[in-house]
Amino acid sequence: MSAAFPFRDINVHSSPAYYSFSSPSSPNSPTLVVDRPSGDLRLNDGKLLGGQRVSSIQGILGIISLRLDKYVVVITKSRPMGRIRGQMIYNVVSTELLPLRERPVRDPEEDQYVALVNRILQTGPMYYSYTFDLTNSFQRQAASDPSGPLWKRADDRFFWNRFISSDLIDFRNGSSHQRQARGPQPAVDPFILPVMFGMLRITNTAIKGSPLNFVLITRRSRHRAGTRYFSRGLDERGNASNFNETEQAIIINDDSSSGMTTYGGDQGISGGKLATSAGRETQVLSYVQTRGSVPVYWGELNTLKYTPKLQIRGVESAVSAAKLHFDEQIRLYGENYLVNLVNQKGREKQVKDAYEKMVDILVSNPNEDTEADRKTREKFHIIEPESVKHQLDHLHYVYFDFHNETKGFKWHRTQLLLDQLKSGLLAGGYYHGIQLPDGRTDVRRKQSAVVRTNCMDCLDRTNVVQSMLGRFTLNRMLTDLGVLQQGQNASDDQTFEHLFRNVWADNADVVSKSYSGTGALKTDFTRTGTRTKAGALQDLNNSCTRYVCNNFRDGPRQDAFDLFLGAFTPGQKGIGAANAFSDTRPIFVQAIPYILAGCLIFILTSLFTARLPNATVWPLRIFTLVCLFAALWTGRFIWSNGPLYVNWPKLNTPIWATEAYQTTLDRVSKDPLVGALVAEHKRGRSDARVGYMEEGKKRIE
Secondary structure (H helix, E strand, O other): OHHHOOOOOEEEEEEOOEEEEEOOOOOOOOEEEEEOOOOOEEEEOOOOOOOEEEEEEOEEEEEEEOOOOEEEEEEEEEEEEEEEOOEEEEEEEEEEEEEOOOOOOOOHHHHHHHHHHHHHHHHOOEEEOOOOOOOOOHHHHHHOOOOOOHHHHOOOOOOOOOOOOHHHHHHHHOOOOOOOOOOOOHHHHHHOOOOEEEEEEEEEEEEOOEEEEEEEEEEEOOOOOOOOOOOOOEOOOOOEOOOEEEEEEEEEOOHHHOOOOEOOOOOOOEOOEOOOOOOOOEEEEEEEEEEOOOOOOEEEEOOOOOOOEEEEOOHHHHHHHHHHHHHHHHHHHOEEEEEEOOOOOHHHHHHHHHHHHHHHHHHHOOOOOOHHHHHHHHHHOOOOOOOOOOHHHHEEEEEOOHHHHOOOOOHHHHHHHHHHHHHHHHHHOOEEEEEOOOOOEEEEEOOOEEEEEEOOOOOHHHHHHHHHHHHHHHHHHHHHHOOOOOOOOHHHOHHHHHHHHHHHHHHHHHHHHHHHOOOOOOHHHHHHOOOOHHHHHHHHHHHHHHHHHHHHHHHHHHHHHHHHHOOOOHHHOOOOOOOOOOOOOOHHHHHHHHHHHHHHHHHHHHHHOOOOOOOOOHHHHHHHHHHHHHHHHHHHHHHHOHHHOOOOOOOOOOHHHHHHHHHHHHHHHOOOOOHHHHHHOOOOOOHHHHHHHHHHHHHHO
């Protein structure tokens, strides 16, 4: 049984010929060896000679192949976050890439790939446990086989490092093409550590004097992960952008978790510790919600305008992808309540209409049977003729004009949405399991429905609604347990209300920062229940920061996601086949921002610099006017040709982005004033650079 769990401590030994990884606490376990520079994997029963101990690590994230080299990605430092049912949870603090080659020559492009990988490792909130499956909800965990290795139990959607773990998994399964592979290698299991990307808070608290552990987990899907304007809608496989599963749980009588940190200001704990509950069963009650981009083919084209250009492809073209998406949602969660919060007026109306048309097509066209039909018919015991009831009829569309209904910060009007959902929430229920002394779980009730919420970004409006549904279900749980009397609310306990608001606001910030680059908007109201001037200023700052990030910084962020998650694999391209990071825009187009900056600096200098009494003024004034005219012209040029100056992703540039760039460039090349400069001076790959790269590769080998 212990072999199914990852090693908690790993020593790394290094030599010019290999890296070796062994657990000092498990001296009888084989040593994992990664040969250098090939990257071949093997297991060694005895102690390897010739290597020197480099360091101790917390775990292996995987092996990633870049253009010139492979790198072993290891966790060098972690921070404990608390315990869930006695199992410690950790947050990844720092990582390191161990190169397989000794590179005497640095290649700038390889260094950029390494920088992208480090970027997502350093900024992404990642969590793991050696003994607890963070990727699965409590309900799915109760249905899984606890005897299998932890990585095999992990939910593929939320197994964030699944792609870079492929070499280890293939070697373990015996499907590797390496010469050392000789069938399945179960001894590799403890070296494979599944990691979750998202948000996690574990808090020891009490409500009305009743001790409990409050847990909030948000898991971000690794499929179609990306940034706000470069990842929208569905892909052809039915994966929705910005898809997150949020699970809110309370754990009763979990004495094994008494070492957890306590939320600041918690008055519900006597002497800083909860009362013990020896001899009482540990109970887990959890409620799952999801969020995801509107399930059609759509996007927003950055043009440097604050509001991007909205593009929606024909709804009919996305029907097959939408069926795949909702097949999975129905199979995993049961009844789906699709809460749409986009505006019914203005530019967002197109997205609303497309979503409603898609749902109408899905529920009114029962001609094609789906995988979810077969699986969930058994699950729900549906005994209806197919002509009467089709599986996609388990989709329940609910529209709520959030901005219009809550105008003027009338957040209490979200109760109107809750009234529409109440019957579904009551019928769908929540998960309730009791931990038995032998380790098994006695499942008392299951959650059979999910609310899938979206707005345009699935951020700010979605966060408000999800916290409202979480509060409603929490009150149901506590009432059913007898902690609250009928008609009472958890919010009556001011200490817990403070905790609840802040944890959900933290969740909003984490999800928003991962997608948009900033924290969520209006979190001052979420945290305090009132709108403040400081909160309004913070929202203004976040809005300005989002504009800068979405136009000038999200390209590399999207590249980092694509590289780490396997949407782009540089190892498949030969040296010199592509110069992924080079700026191929015409030199004139590249020079315009520098001309603008130079003109502005000179104008400001001339305005605020003291002049000598006998200095001649008119030449300076003439040159200042020339700079002013040049600044106005270059500023207008940039604003009018925004797609030329957006920092697009360079590894997987979206087709619509390439089309917008090329269309703008063609228009500029026909300009009578500057067209010749654009058409004749284009900057592409340098043959000298390719030669340098080939020479560098030979020297490395």
